[in-house]
Amino acid sequence: MNNRADNLNIHSLAFLAKCLADENRLRILICVSKVKKSVSRIVEELGLSQPLVSHHLKELRRALLVKVERSGPFVYYEMTDQRILIILAGLDELGAALLSERTTF
Amino acid sequence: MNNRADNLNIHSLAFLAKCLADENRLRILICVSKVKKSVSRIVEELGLSQPLVSHHLKELRRALLVKVERSGPFVYYEMTDQRILIILAGLDELGAALLSERTTF
DNA sequence: TAATTATATATATAGACGTTTATATGTTGA
């Protein structure tokens, strides 16, 4: 008689969602989803300031969404779990579905 | 050669994630996930103030996550798409997985 | 050790957001 809605950890859900709720953080996360990249490479690819990228990487790390690896002077970041991409794709698809299914304009 | 990370609508993703990034909003959303409920019923079940519930319902509606239906003096809210629950369950599972898989404590 | 590069942190600020209190709007029944 239980459905999916039970046993959800609201606190954990809100925490993760909050970390995914910023455009720049999403860009950074997706940027390191395929291969690990150094901070400077991320800065270069996204055109964001270095302190800003560092700040967001710290948040992403706090949420365990990325892992860190130092190599010489460089610090490499990489998405920890590919399932994150599946969830993002699901959310993206949902967003499109909600828009197309809405009855009231 | 493309992977899941391409073609994601960053803006839409951030918008949806932001709406899911508040504990009370999540509680309200899950509260109306099975059956439609009036505002007063939600207020009663969750122990939140009526203006607060109304405010969050407005946000949920803005994100198309709930739909509204008036019946007499009551206004009933209901989750628009069951896929939302699947995504929440996926996020929840991910959160647990990230915690158990982390190497650095 | 000095200089250079890479990254992190500290501080400040402006805007967004959740919440409360108070009030308004809308609906029903007498």
Place this chain on the structure above:
DNA sequence: TCAACATATAAACGTCTATATATATAATTA
């Protein structure tokens, strides 16, 4: 129309957060 109930909105407040600027730490090389 008046009273009672259901819901929405407005204003005010404190807190959080994204960002910029400035500076510090860490690693490399000369």
